[in-house]
Amino acid sequence: MKLFQAESLTLSRSVVAIGAFDGVHRGHQSVIREMVRKGNLEGVPTVVYTFSPPPRVYFQGARTLTSPEQKLTLLERLGVTHTILAKFDEEYVKRTALEFVEELSRINPKCMIVGDDFRFGNNRAGDVSLLKSYFNVQSINPICCARGERISxxxxxELIVKGKQEQVLPLLGWM
Incomplete structure (x- = not known):
């Protein structure tokens, strides 16, 4: 797997998954496996576009579930060809939704996979419908555990804070 900074990768075709992917939990794994499957089917490189730190960590001071190094290792194990690790900082959050779309155009996504609630750009101005006006986008519905609860x-x-490690491990799926 090759690692890139934001705005440094150009490809003639790709299949892309975008998200924070903090924890690379079972829900994330299903998105990434679907991206890898589509990339293999199409014979094009796969790209995970992710952030360091994750937006929720940056804005809300949430706990990071995986270090950037752990995240990259897990993504590589899932068969990802390229990862864009965008430095999520004061400068990055000022980018407009259209600037993000322009950057994505450089990797020519044949298909893009995002969560159904994906937002991007300054003040979260961009959403799945905006992406769909530029790219072929597949939004993934939430992945749930055996008890029917969303894996997020x-x-x-929250489970870690409550000391419920035994419930965390099955949701991560990689420990």
Missing amino acids: STRIR
Whole structure:
């Protein structure tokens, strides 16, 4: 897997998954596996576009579930070809939604996979419908655990705070 900074990768075609992917939990893994499957089917490179630190950590001071190094290792194990690790800082958050779209155009996504609640750009101005006006976008519905609850980084953090490690491990799926 090759690592890139924001705005430094150019590809003629790709399949892309975008998200914070903090924890690379089972929900994230299903998104990434679907991206890798589509990339293999199309014969094009796969790209995970992610952030360091994750936006929720930057804005809300949330606990980080995986270090950038752990995240990259887990993404590589899932078969990702390229990862863009955008430095999520004061300068990055000023970018407009259209600037983000322009950057994505440089990797020519044949298909893009995002969560159904994905937002981007300054003040979260961009959403899935805006992306769909520029790219072929597949939004993924939430992945749930056996008890029917949504698997999310927020839920995992809450379980950690409550000391419920035995419930965290199955949600992560990699420990």
